[in-house]
Amino acid sequence: MQDQLNQIKKDFENEISKADSLKSLDQIRIKYLSRNGIVTLLFDKLKEVPKENKRELGKSLNELRDFVSNLFENKKSEIEAQSTSLTSKIDLSLPGYPIKIGSKHILNQTLEEIKDIFKSMGFSVFEGPELESDYYNFEALNFPADHPARDMQDTFFINKNFLLRTHTSPVQIRVMEKMRPPVRAIMPGRVYRNEAINARSYCTFQQVEGLYVDKDVTFAELKGTLVSFAKQYYGDSLKYRFRPSFFPFTEPSAEMDITCFLCKGSGCRVCKNSGWLEILGCGMVDPNVFKYVNYDSEEFTGYAFGMGIERIALLKYGINDIRIFFENDVRFLKQF
């Protein structure tokens, strides 16, 4: 019996080594392992074997069956692997199928990055209308009626009392009217200026306004917050300066400059040879503004800032014509 088993083993080894396809392999499977296969039938014979031999033969049969099926599985994997490498003869360098890849407008990506930084510093995000009243856009922001400060911003008017907001600062008033301090928020949005359209200026752009009012808000904290923002956005090695300026709704007022990233401060066309680029305006909220929203300026102090998104994106990506933002040429849109 054992000899018979050895012979079967040998024959099987021989046959399986010759098998070269799944089809021939399947024939071997049928011959040995199917219901009527040689190995299966041997198990049937086990019944006829005397009891005392049963145990030993059973063991041998199990061994044979394991041997056969292991070898079979190995061979099968081998042949399958071969056949896969046969199909791999298709030209894998053919291009993939065209799919549409969406893109967020670079200005909104820029805005989102800015929002993320300020949100991480505990700022909320609020909005206000683009079509504003003279009251919110000018009066409550301490622009007196017949004052030259109004010339700082060329305005599109709807009529005497309504206009397209020239800055996002009116949202400061709207937010403070609704809330009591502490108020810490940024207010992004579209603004309009009646300026000639050319490579450097457009009649509309987006701003991010910022406001923080509480009991002990200082200019030093304004500087700290804006320096942190600028470093997070432009990089830690950034150099900056705060220079006095004028906005009717802040006092003291400042503009923040950073080193020109084109010339690294040595002076070039972009920074008008100054080595500096202005990125935002800011200051401590003017007590007159607090009067309009019934905040006590002895109890509360605050800071405000505003920056233009277009300008930031122009500088960061080296774009030399602002109009390209509004052309919506998909060859431009898809770059970002």
Add this chain to the structure above:
Amino acid sequence: MKISLNWIKEYINLDGISVEEIVDILTMSGLEVEDVVNQNEIYKNFIVAEVKSVVKHPNADKLSVCEVFDGKEILQVICGASNVAANQKVVFAPVGSIIPNGNFEIKKAKIRGVESFGMICAEDELLLSDDHSGIMVLNDDLIPGTLITEALGLNDVILEIAVTPNRPDALSHIGVARDLSAIFNRELTLPEINLTESEIPAENIASVEISDTINCPRYCARIIQDVEIKESPLWLKNKIKSIGLRPINNIVDITNFILHEIGQPLHAFDLDFLNDKKIIVRSLESNIEFTTLDSKKRELPSGTLMICDSKKEVAIAGIMGGENSEITESTKNILIESAYFNPGSIRKTSKQIQLQTDSSYRFERGTDPNIVKYAAERAAQLISQYAGGKVLKGTIDIYPQKINPKELSLRFNRLNKILGFEIDNLKVAEILKNLGFELIEQNNEFIKVLVPTYRPDIEREIDLIEEVARINGYDNIPVVPKISVTLERKEDHQKFEDSVRNIFVGLGFNEMINNPLISEKEASLSGNPIKLANPQSIEMSCLRTTLLAGALNSVKRNLNFGNKDLMLFEIGNVFNAKNTAEINDFEDLVENQNLIFVLTGKEQLKSWNSVEKNFDFFSMKSFVNAFLSKISLEKFTNDSYYSNENENFIYSYQKLFENKIIGTGGKVKKQVLDLFDIQSDVFLFEFNLSEIKKINLPPLKFVEPLKYPKIIRDFAFIFDKEINYNQIEQFIFSQSVILLKQVDLFDVFESESIGSNKKSMAFRLEFYDEKRTLTEDEVEKEFNLLIEKITSHFNAKLRS
């Protein structure tokens, strides 16, 4: 504003301070220097040369070939100016010099076949004026080879300073010098007045009367007789030129000089043209026409503050004089006006008549009422010096109510509270003193000062804080290393819009941003447009009522660029008037945030193993549904279909939520596309995001994925053509409410073989139960019942 550093140095000693330092410190203390022209630098190559000979260019009518002596050798130079002549002394730009106007380098050149070794310069090329009528002809006694920086005194540094509207005090050389004096703690010296007056009092000759003292609180007049109108002396002409002005005559130049020296605008009248030699300051009672000294006729509204004589108007107060009394070459006797006008009144008139002058610019920002007399005396002194004549005794000074300096206190702890750090009390006092504030009281808690009247912007404690902060330097304010954040809820009102943006980017759309200002024609495509009162152009005269026009303009531009297959979207605000009446209140208008997406060209491009497919109405529907399911709204919405042409579409549909329209879109009709010159098919859909944002959906709940098998059955029917899919789908669900969960249409076809007014539709039905395995039998029963119901309800025929 142009400021000459040499000029400034007449009032303050700046020895030992470099130009760079001055530029930097001015910028860092609030007077932003936008440009620096260092004459020593830009004129370093230019020299005086002598023209030896001039002959006509052999090949060009308008050119001359000149021989020029530069002090060392004779060079051949081509010149295009008609005034070039032998023996002239000229400004010569040798090869290698950079012409300041345009920043180009002079190179050895061959002009029409003749070589040229340099250039003879005109004033505009050197940025000395805008004169390009001919080359500059210099004084004869200059020696060829001398640098022009030396020969012409062009060794100045000219600063272009951007003065903010709150700083009228800085609109002059003395004003800027005053800031420098405070910064560097150096003394400011004002010019002394040494006036030789005649015995005759001015009052004997002329008189002044102010009838509107609100708008003209002070008026000073000086009378000078027997002046000689002539060219100004060289120093004065140079000063006037250095700040970019053109010298006119000695009197005009002196008034201009004083405006830029002290900041006080002056006006000189020809006294002999003033009836009764009388000045009356009054407001117009009715509209008049008035000719200003630039020979322009102007309509002046009633209420305009005027300077008049006893019979007529002679000047628009603070803005511009009249032609009827201006200084001419034959003027003998003059009246110098030095006055203080109400800033608001000047600004109002300047705006109304749209005329801004150097004078009005200063008056509307606020001049110093208490410098008025000094300025008049300074003018009188310079006029007697450079125009001869007798200065009559005394200044006629009408100043009914003296404007006194305000008292203001600054609490030191308030300064610290605002800035976040401490500045030494003594330092605070020093800064204010150097800026011209008079200290009247000081202790450990506060300092009390008198605010000089040239600082109308300083009205409150906070304004003093800014003065101290800017002179002390913003750079000296520390940068806090940490901030504290309250733990209350943070809000983000743009979160929804940001997520919508992400959804559309994920669906493969490119985001556009269009100009919200559009033409009236475009705005009229839908809604009730709001017009601008002062548009830039007809193309931008209205606010958008819909995002459609912007989207179609972008489609058009892309088609022009050759980008034919487009998936674009935009989120933006649209504006509609509620009725056609005037907008007097926010209630009269609606400002909504909308979302539009637009499809044109191919949805799927042809590739080596796929076929191309154009976008169609159903592509659009898929994106509508994809978006609405991403915001969990889709299953709560209904559709309304419009197969007939309407406002903007050939066919279209609307999405509704609780019977409210939340979006509309379809295939854009030809008349609309023609407006944008688009030939391709365009599908677009516009949502009202503001409306969608308001919807309060029940919170999302987890639904366990199905554990039991689905049973799938297909059937196909032949229907009458006019029966639409929506009806069939609704009917199927109304009949099988429990076991049937999903219906998919997988084939539609029409053919003669099934009848011309028929169509075949094939459906795949999914049956399942969330709690158990369905039996084939119960599904079969349900399925057969459905077949029966559909057959009878629609008079349809089951296809086998």
